[in-house]
Amino acid sequence: MYAGRDEFTERMGAFIRDGVAAGEPTLVVVSAAKIAPLRAELGADADGVLFADMADVGANPGRIIPAWREFVSEHAAAGRPLRGIGEPIYPERGACELVECHRHEALLNLAFADTPSFWLVCPYDTEALPAEVVETAHRTHPSVVSAGVARESALFDGLEAVAAPFSDPLPEPPAGAAEVEVRLESLAALRRFVAAHADAVLSRDRSDELLLAVNELATNTVRHGGGRGVLRIWREPDALVC
Numbered sequence: 001m002y003a004g005r006d007e008f009t010e011r012m013g014a015f016i017r018d019g020v021a022a023g024e025p026t027l028v029v030v031s032a033a034k035i036a037p038l039r040a041e042l043g044a045d046a047d048g049v050l051f052a053d054m055a056d057v058g059a060n061p062g063r064i065i066p067a068w069r070e071f072v073s074e075h076a077a078a079g080r081p082l083r084g085i086g087e088p089i090y091p092e093r094g095a096c097e098l099v100e101c102h103r104h105e106a107l108l109n110l111a112f113a114d115t116p117s118f119w120l121v122c123p124y125d126t127e128a129l130p131a132e133v134v135e136t137a138h139r140t141h142p143s144v145v146s147a148g149v150a151r152e153s154a155l156f157d158g159l160e161a162v163a164a165p166f167s168d169p170l171p172e173p174p175a176g177a178a179e180v181e182v183r184l185e186s187l188a189a190l191r192r193f194v195a196a197h198a199d200a201v202l203s204r205d206r207s208d209e210l211l212l213a214v215n216e217l218a219t220n221t222v223r224h225g226g227g228r229g230v231l232r233i234w235r236e237p238d239a240l241v242c
Contacts, residue, residue, distance in 0.1 A: 001124050001146040008034060013042055025075040028049060029052045038051075054087060065104060068086070071084065072112070083120075085122075087123045138156070182228055
C-alpha cells in the first residue's frame with residue numbers, strides 16, 4: 001500500500017535496487033507515467049531491469065499472467081530468485097475491468113504457488129483507489145505491506161477459494177444496453193448483431209477478434225450452459241463491452 005506517486009517511486013525504487021544488487025532478474029509492469037520517474041530514481045541501476053507498460057500488457061487483464069509466466073520461465077532456470085512489480089489496478093479501470101483485475105490478482109497466487117523464488121509486489125494507491133478496492137486487495141494477497149510494515153493478511157481468501165469457479169458478479173449493464181437472446185438457431189443472427197456494433201467503433205482486425213471471442217462464448221453457452229443465454233453489448237468511454 002502506498003499513498004501517491006512520490007511514495008510509489010521511493011518504495012518501489014528501493015525494492016528494485018535491492019534486487020539489482022543481489023543479481024536478481026526483475027520485471028516491472030506499471031503505467032508509462034510511473035516508469036519514467038522509476039528510471040530516474042534508479043539511475044544506472046535501471047539498465048539491469050526489464051520494464052513494460054501495463055497499458056500494453058494488461059489492456060485485457062487475462063493477458064497479464066501469461067506475461068509473468070513467460071518472464072519466470074525465461075529466468076527461473078538460472079536458479080536465482082526473481083522479482084516483479086505489477087500494478088494492473090489503477091483509477092482509470094472501468095467496473096467490468098476491475099472484476100477481471102481482482103480475479104487476476106487472486107489467480108497469481110495459484111499460478112505461482114510452485115515458484116517460491118518469485119517475489120511479486122502488487123502496488124495499490126490508497127490515495128487514488130476507492131476503499132472497497134483496497135479492501136479487496138487484502139482478500140487477494142497473502143501478505144500486505146502498509147506504512148513500510150509487512151504482515152500476513154487476515155482477510156486472505158486462501159488458495160482453495162482462488163481455485164474455485166468464478167463467482168464474482170459483473171456490474172449490471174447500463175439501461176441502454178442492446179440485448180439479444182443466445183440460442184442455437186440464432187447464432188448466425190447473433191454474429192451479425194455483434195459485427196454491426198463492433199464495425200461501427202473498432203478496426204477490422206479488432207472487430208474480427210471480438211466477433212471470434214463472442215462466438216466461442218455463445219457456442220459454449222448453447223452446448224454447455226443449458227442451451228440458451230443472453231448477450232448484452234454497450235459502449236463505454238474507451239471500450240465496447242459484451
